[in-house]
Amino acid sequence: MRSLRKIGLAGLIAFVAMGAAIRGTVAEGAQDGAGAANYSALVPRLVGDYAVPAARDLEARLGVLRDRIADLCQAPGTGTAADAAARAFDAAFAETVAAHGRLFVLRFGALAEDTRLERLAFVPDRRGVVRRQVTRLLADPDPAATDAASLRDKSVALQGLSALEWIAYDADGSVVLEDNDAGRAFRCAYAGAIAARMVGLAGEVAEAYRAPAGQTAMLLAPGPGNALAQDPHAAAGFVFQQIVTSISLLSDQVLAPVLEEGPPAARAARAPFARSHHALLHLRASLRGIGTALRTAGFAKMDADADWIGDTLAFETNNAVAALEVLPSDLASVLADPEQRASLAYVALVLDGLERTVGGELAGHLGFQGGFNALDGD
Template identity: 30%
Template sequence: MRLSLPLTLGLLLLAAVAPAAAQEGTALSPRVLDEAALPGVMAKAVDRFIVPGYRNLSRTTADLAESSAALCETPSAATLEETRSTFSEVVRTWSTIEIVRLGPALEQNRFERFLFYPDRKSTGLKQVQVILSKRDERATQAESLKAKSVAVQGLGALEYVLYGTGAETLASKDGGFRCRYAMAISQNLAATAGELLAAWEKPDGIQSAWKAPGPGNPLFRDNKEAATELLGVLVHSVEMIKDQRLRPFYDGAIDGKPDKGRPKLAIYWRSGNTMASIAANLRGLQTLFNIAGMENLLPADSRSIAGSVNFLFKALISAADRVEGPIDAALADDKRRSRLDFITLNTADLLDRLNRDFGGAIGLGAGFSFADGD
């Protein structure tokens, strides 16, 4: 009976947004991209979402570097708690902007240096544990750490240092080495955030390519290619949430039998930031969708699709916010598990709304497949 609540909610939600898609599906007018609206939408995506997002990331990572330095200088329960709190803020800030997984984020392995995930074979964990057990001093300097594996220099590594086995030593002088390693990771995160911000702020760099699609553009030869990239950010990110962030630790019911869940496969499970991160991913996507004015790409008779998309975003964010606390505790609670069922069901629907309904309505073609690169 546990599934009755999420399934009922899901069916109600699907019923609420289905009429809009059905209405657009029956439209006979040809679906073509609004060429005049696209450059303005791309410019707002850059100026109002991407650049501010990286500015926030640069600010919070600088705060993290400062708080970790204070922890090393004056180790105590209070300074450890402050560093952990700042870490959680960086997780939320990163989760908001990590959806822009393209351009500068893919260069020089910046994305993996910031977050090595999924770590399917516990490669990163094992390497971090070796550094801690051997007290490898090369990991305590930002420059030499940067030359090491990407698996030992990002948020996953830092989470283990701050929350994993032996982390309690950080509150005393016994945790000196561990703290210096944490500080080096924090400094590397701040440096990487600064690189990402600088790349997007450069007037003649990637932001110029986003704002002016055309024959001489190195990224987008026309507006359709630019629209594909922008909508692809949303589609690929919702796929990521569904397949990489939810499915590894929870599948819902299988053949009518409840899935007990696998909490230790969830991202940020040690720090209790699993659902806060997923909620931030969804907030980032909704913010990008609205602040860029993507609704303006839709024909006048298809604007209700944007309402359907926003309805789903709002419902999913609300549900994610209410799966509070450590993920293992959430999986042991029927009410919070029902919310996870709801999120799982409706994330799949959101993906369909964006890929099929929105993509088709703006002229990318019904059934447009980003995965195939069409």
């Protein structure tokens, strides 16, 4: 089983420079037989038509979430108004979790730099880093955590949606951010700082994709002097492999640990956003994001012989999403029910199949070198 390893831009560039990056002979069946020129539109389409809108959507959802936090924290601790504010907050949090799922599957360019992926949400978190760090912060409140600017200098595990979930929800999925106790003032100020920080960060990601610099710029302007991508084929292969890595992450680090033996509640807690009962929502959004990103870029359309792969991807993804949609939101209850757990196991099989089909067969049709996975290692 793979575990997440953070790989910086310099490490990736070095990997490419050593000849182990995603390159290879262009597939003979590529449309028009025009070689690398056929690949020049893939990355621009993926960035302009998917990454930028997805980041803007997350920014907008986070703006609503920030407002719902303010409403919730201004409401009385109990009563009709508090209940309504809690429901509104939960709805906004759910929409934000889904927007995050659609974006984070890209894992390249603006998202991969400056620990933006981890700052938006520290997922997956098998070792419980968020729980430990947030618990310590609540036990010994630091005023710096209540300011969005100074929060940026703290651990990435204290900054994103994962941290907000931990302070806003109880273990049973109920909203407790507004609970009228001694810690309410700090929790609310901290939650507001997290939301404000994330609004700015999502806007930063969107702008970095729209007016590219760093890794995004290198992928959009491949050439002989470009250490990351010397031609459009290499650039397309790089971003393709990051999406394949997302399939591996969902399979190996999200679903596989949940489906292991053990008490249902303990296994459910391993999944991102299980505390708020939005784990399956995030998984559905991520699956849709993978399918939409690959379709938007047009990878399966590059080779007539690979066109069936695009159809298979859509079919299998839709089936997996449909299987998830009928399950209750409480992941622990899903795991406790043999029939429902079987549905989740089916989704895991779909992910395994997609990893082989996309990362194996489609990569072969496109002439992308396989074998590199950012999740490999320790």
